Amino acid sequence: MSEPRQADRSTVDSPLCMAGQVTLARNQTLPVAMEALDGVARNWLEMRELRVTIQPLGQPDLTPSVGSQLNGLGSIVEVRLKSGRNYLTKDFVPVCLLGPTIIPRFEFSPQSVFQTGAPATPAMINAEHYSWTFSKPMLCGPGTPLDCEVRRLADTQGLDPAWLGPVRVTVSLAGKKFGAPRGDTMRDVPWAMHFRPPVAQYTAGTTFPDVVADELTLRNPFRRPLRIQRVNFRVAEGADNGTNGQPGGQIQRDGLSGATAGNCFKLRLRDGYSNQIYEKTNQQSPDNVLFPTPAADMYMTAQMNSVMIGDMLLPGQWYRATIGRYLDTNDLTSFVPMLALVGDRQEPMR
């Protein structure tokens, strides 16, 4: 039986959740003030998880049959994080690419009992949740500043609907506060870098060549090895999707559907020596496209949009990613594929 301890703040470790909130207009970048930092400036912290909630404000009037959800904003909201002198992301990374999808339903929320706008066309109150559980917890020494910026990108790929108003973004970082000081000299720092092809989008009837992330995009920029935990792959649906879909569309997108739509992607990941790391062809999209009205959305792969890699990139080494349209059956849907590599590296405590 453990002995009772004198309980005071110097002996008791406690959980900690720091959160901040901003409202973003189109093409706006804002810093997020993590409110609790003042109170823990003299403590050692261990951060384990980043959560982002995106909530559109001012819902449009959408009929339930076509607008039962408004998910997909994780493709247009991006985050950049820095702890002390160490960045956690390579520039801004789309929120949807930070972590795997555990349950697709957590990424949208059609709350059916409320409405905005005219009663005859009830709209839904939605929020999306994304989560990044760090591959290794990140230790922060006393007084280590935490900088977080969120951006609603200047959309050139048709993902941000013209009628979408401001979105509220809540960022929270969860972990633990140590009661007693520690003496660590090194720490694990998470890292996320992404590739979004600089093409308009894949559209029907057009033939796009494969797009390739070059040696600089997915490269280890550090002087220490970079552990790659996983690759996250998403495909955002273009907001110009005006005619597809089924009335009363379904909201569950837990698996792949059949190949009737024929929209398939391929993803190939190789290292700098052309060793194949991962390849997936015939990656199908669901045959029931959910958004006949303009909206941004993503579809889910059967692997929850993520594959564990478990590799190591030495300093200067890179991956080359190739994304291609596998099959085009003249569907009117437009897609924007994107991927991210997520892992961690070691840095000195400073």
Next chain:
Amino acid sequence: MADPMLHLGGDVRPLALRAEVELAANGAGTPKAVALINPTGEPWEIHEVKFSVRRKTDATLRQNSSGGIVLCRMTWMGKPVTQGLVPLWNFGLAKRLGFEIAVPFQYLPIQETPSVFQGARSCDAYYSWKLDHPLYIPPGGILQPEFQHAGMVPETYRVGVLYSGRVLKDQPLPKKVKVPFVSCWRSNFFEALLETGTDQSPPSQLVNEFDHDLTIERFIGRVCQTSSYTAAEVAGAVAGALVDDLEDGLFATELFRIRNHLDSVGNIIVRGYEGGSGPPLRAVYGPKGRAWQQRHVLPPTVGHRLFLQKLAAPAGVAYRVTALETIKEVRASANISMVGWREEYVP
């Protein structure tokens, strides 16, 4: 090669014990103890507790998630496993929200004469609590549950509890056992649109009531939302309250704010925003499994204090009115639990 199953010195075999009880609205019930005691008289350990809830009367009334309606109190060998009554959905992670719905599904008449299938049948809602450490049950011992219907809906439920684990034959009696512990705070109910207010957890809940350390593995945050109707949604159905925590809409992301979350030692766990509010409930008790996974140790008598704030709904939000249903009112309560374990001597 030695059989790995025999390395413990005897047969190790799985065991599942189940019992069921019927709960009328506001009623309480205890399943038969004999159904939850190992009939062979051998010691065993429980790995997982699974709850199932089904409406007694099949109906076409639409879905609800019953985890907030049915509460459970548990004891192990006379020692508390829960601090009072805990909603079923506050024990374990929400791994699959779709399993939490007692959905009536209808057999449709097939297109032939005569029609073979007709009618409706509800299916069970499931909640799973995977214990952080196997719970040792000595010979003749029991993990005793008691259930309570919270009364938010008029329906009668059949509640089942199943313990799955394995028998420990010929094993030495352990000196100490890691016994799970769950404490839950259920806030007041607030009306959705106009009501504002605050609520805070009492010192008697979310606290280590033992004289030794309590290890907390996670917090679980659920929103018990009831929506009452003034008209039947479907012809022949009963207009009543719908209870769920399936959606992360207004309450979880906008209206319920964690104004402060402290421990009794003075550590700030969640700090509110300057100017009054705080982070929304779901930003703290994260989307993954409706839980915030963070192991920490609570010394004796140390506990958590939560300060909840309810905001008014944003301008322009109203209750839905459609041709089929008129929503009279929506109310919600935050159910926040801490789940962990402590060490006990085997009695």
